[in-house]
Amino acid sequence: MSHSANQFSLLSQRRFAPFFWTQFLGAGNDNLFKFAFTVLVTYHLQLAWLPPSLAGLAIGALFILPFVLFSATAGQLADKYDKARVMQLVKSLEVGIMALAAWGFMQSHVPALLACVFLMGLHSTLFGPVKYAYLPQHLDEHELTGGNGMVEMGTFVAILLGNLAGGLLIALPQVGAQAVAMSAFGLAVLGRLTAQAIPESPSTDPGLKINWNPVTETWANLKLAHRQVAVFRSLLGISWMWFFGAVFLANFPAFAKEVLHGDEHVASVLLMTFSIGIGVGSLLCERLSRRHVEIGLVPLGAIGMSVFAIDLYFASRALPPANALSVSAFLAEARHWRVLADLALLALFAGIYSVPMYALIQLRAKPSHRARIIAANNILNALFMIASSLIAGALLSAGCSIPELFLVLGIANAIVAGYIFFIVPEYLLRFFAFVLTHWVYRFKVRGDEHIPTRGAALLVCNHVSYVDAVLLMAASPRPIRFIMDHRIFATPVLGWFFRLVKAIPVAPKGEDPAAYAAAFAAARDVLLDGELLLIFPEGGLTRDGQMKPFKGGVMKILADLPDEHRASLPVIPCALHNLWGSFFSHAGGKAMSQPLRRGVFNHVGLSVGEPLTAESVSPEALQARVTQELEQGIA
Incomplete structure (x- = not known):
């Protein structure tokens, strides 16, 4: 068609x-x-x-x-x-x-x-x-x-x-x-x-x-x-x-x-x-x-x-x-x-x-x-x-x-x-995302056709600001479930938003083993139910504008899936760009502390790459693909 x-x-x-x-x-x-x-x-x-x-x-x-x-x-x-x-x-x-x-x-x-x-x-x-x-x-x-x-x-x-x-x-x-x-x-x-x-x-x-x-x-x-x-x-x-x-x-x-x-x-x-x-x-x-x-x-x-x-x-x-x-x-x-x-x-x-x-x-x-x-x-x-x-x-x-x-x-x-x-609440959540991407930022998406309209998929993305999840939600034709750092999940005001979108908070295994296990069990259920799941493999927001090494959360999610689901699951690399220095990022110190930093109607973007097979995925390979998408988006 x-x-x-x-x-x-x-x-x-x-x-x-x-x-x-x-x-x-x-x-x-x-x-x-x-x-x-x-x-x-x-x-x-x-x-x-x-x-x-x-x-x-x-x-x-x-x-x-x-x-x-x-x-x-x-x-x-x-x-x-x-x-x-x-x-x-x-x-x-x-x-x-x-x-x-x-x-x-x-x-x-x-x-x-x-x-x-x-x-x-x-x-x-x-x-x-x-x-x-x-x-x-x-x-x-x-x-x-x-x-x-x-x-x-x-x-x-x-x-x-x-x-x-x-x-x-x-x-x-x-x-x-x-x-x-x-x-x-x-x-x-x-x-x-x-x-x-x-x-x-x-x-x-x-x-x-x-x-x-x-x-x-x-x-x-x-x-x-x-x-x-x-x-x-x-x-x-x-x-x-x-x-x-x-x-x-x-x-x-x-x-x-x-x-x-x-x-x-x-x-x-x-x-x-x-x-x-x-x-x-x-x-x-x-x-x-x-x-x-x-x-x-x-x-x-x-x-x-x-x-x-x-x-x-x-x-x-x-x-x-x-x-x-x-x-x-x-x-x-x-x-x-x-x-x-x-x-x-x-x-x-x-x-x-x-x-x-x-x-x-x-x-x-x-x-x-x-x-x-x-x-x-x-x-x-x-x-x-x-x-x-x-x-x-x-x-x-x-x-x-x-x-x-x-x-x-x-x-x-x-x-x-x-x-x-x-x-x-999905209507209001999408309205919030619409306002953010039209009246706060000028949001441009490249490659969004790679996000499937039906069936499960695992999206991975760099993590630059507190509104990354909102921007990704705005780019997707379907609801996305997010697995995110429990500290970001607890952020005042935005935490209310993350609870409404049913984000999955995850804590380090050494800090809270029960919360860690519950988060990955919930992530597994999301994919088995045929929904979209997104993870920020860096494990937290960047503090210096540079992408941090990807951790092993993606591999654990894939390992927890039955073989038949894992074999057919697309893993989609995504890259947000031009968000560093915005009000919601840690540029210049604490995030959300300098209103209207960089003004309004800033151009920001998302690049979505072609899906990878689960068998070809590793933290290093994913980071390389996200970096490639980031460079193409900036260019």
């Missing part, structure tokens, strides 16, 4: 482009249809049983109901059958649904259109698991973040275009309904044609026996996802993002009409702003993450979501009344630009928040169960979105204004995100 130069180059490759355009057209059609229908009942039809203030919430809830009922079955189908074939059949179903919807629009038959909302929800339910399970089958780890960013960007650009088209077409005098009908049916046909070019994606579990009982299979999928704690908590985090976003998307027409006093085109501007923000945030993830799956971006995204959702309340409350402002009149008011900026920025941070979580799930879920894990995600998403519709509807019915609803949502997001990061 080849590496792409960047995420946009994927659009020129058959393994990605037909899939991308298929999902793009499907998302666009979903939203053209739903938004046109929402505008129809909000602005053009007067239905006592479906008032404008609740129309968006009702349509949204009906759309996501199939996710609850059928996601478990969809996940099984995607794991059992060729994913390309499943997508082609799903797009054929869309053509039939849009034929019925076309009739419903031309007849203004609201019950038929509501039935199509449910059926399009079924279409998306069937497409969701296969969509996200397809990507890791055709992209490697270095492409997953960029590929997911492209999919998220494409989805929300499609949402933007679909909503704009839906709003503009339904507003056409006398022919609006017919224009929507023809456009929706035409997009469905075009999506079926692009799906035909999707390359074969063989089944990951062809022997799977389908359980058609949605209740028992839904429960089984949730239990399956729960076995991997980091994956399951990521599912909850994504579901919360959809709870958050669903409230905004469902309330844009009413927000535009009742709060901003704009016409239906102003509602389209809000959706355009929100969608562009999501798209930009999604694309930024690849650049910010250095093409790795970087979950350190998730706390950054959560912070931005809360800040700008709360500010949106202050920006939109007490706006002066007006009569159905046009887009030009709306944009002529300076205070409205603050509303648009808040929407754009909270959406941008929502994109930064969600993309790494999707990539993490795809990377860490077992390939044979990946679609069912995604199905579990869709089930949770649906439950959270239904809950958001019910809670938002209850708050609005109780007299809460839409700006107040956004304020409550911003505060709730801060509380929920804080809870998620508390129970899954």
Whole structure:
């Protein structure tokens, strides 16, 4: 599988482009249809049983109901059958649904259109698991973040275009309904044609026996996802993002009409702003993450979501009344630009928040169960979105204004995100590493493709500063367990960090034999569990900037492994450079005693060498290879 130069180059490759355009057209059609229908009942039809203030919430809830009922079955189908074939059949179903919807629009038959909302929800339910399970089958780890960013960007650009088209077409005098009908049916046909070019994606579990009982299979999928704690908590985090976003998307027409006093085109501007923000945030993830799956971006995204959702309340409350402002009149008011900026920025941070979580799930879920894990995600998403519709509807019915609803949502997001990061500290740890490598240092990594994305590996590195472990963690696509000197482990403040990453403190054998034995036993278990382990063979930080002789800890770790594990274990030499003289090193005396020593944004780096076999390893040979990597990195 080849590496792409960047995420946009994927659009020129058959393994990605037909899939991308298929999902793009499907998302666009979903939203053209739903938004046109929402505008129809909000602005053009007067239905006592479906008032404008609740129309968006009702349509949204009906759309996501199939996710609850059928996601478990969809996940099984995607794991059992060729994913390309499943997508082609799903797009054929869309053509039939849009034929019925076309009739419903031309007849203004609201019950038929509501039935199509449910059926399009079924279409998306069937497409969701296969969509996200397809990507890791055709992209490697270095492409997953960029590929997911492209999919998220494409989805929300499609949402933007679909909503704009839906709003503009339904507003056409006398022919609006017919224009929507023809456009929706035409997009469905075009999506079926692009799906035909999707390359074969063989089944990951062809022997799977389908359980058609949605209740028992839904429960089984949730239990399956729960076995991997980091994956399951990521599912909850994504579901919360959809709870958050669903409230905004469902309330844009009413927000535009009742709060901003704009016409239906102003509602389209809000959706355009929100969608562009999501798209930009999604694309930024690849650049910010250095093409790795970087979950350190998730706390950054959560912070931005809360800040700008709360500010949106202050920006939109007490706006002066007006009569159905046009887009030009709306944009002529300076205070409205603050509303648009808040929407754009909270959406941008929502994109930064969600993309790494999707990539993490795809990377860490077992390939044979990946679609069912995604199905579990869709089930949770649906439950959270239904809950958001019910809670938002209850708050609005109780007299809460839409700006107040956004304020409550911003505060709730801060509380929920804080809870998620508390129970899954890996997010905050990676955020700390992200801040260190982007805003304290300018961190450049060479050879990171030698760090395996799956399976055990032993990394060895020179030891220059107290943040060496943090930098190595930032360079790795997976968590790393560290074996380190017990004195460094006990360092104030940083010691808290080392405990959170489950570092393994080791004391000299003569000083504490029990701690020494326990450390190497823990190191052995890490490798037997298929994780990454890193050791600093010098045994402590350099005091003069020169690499100290490597000790025998590496050899003991290897000797403790069973023969079959030792034979297949890669030993990877790493070299940190340009950290000597930094605040965290012992240059000039005691470390961390001279704030901002050498200033900020210093260029530091990590060079990762080609893996060695365990049989070829010795302390001297490893030191020579680390020295070689150090010299190449400095050069």
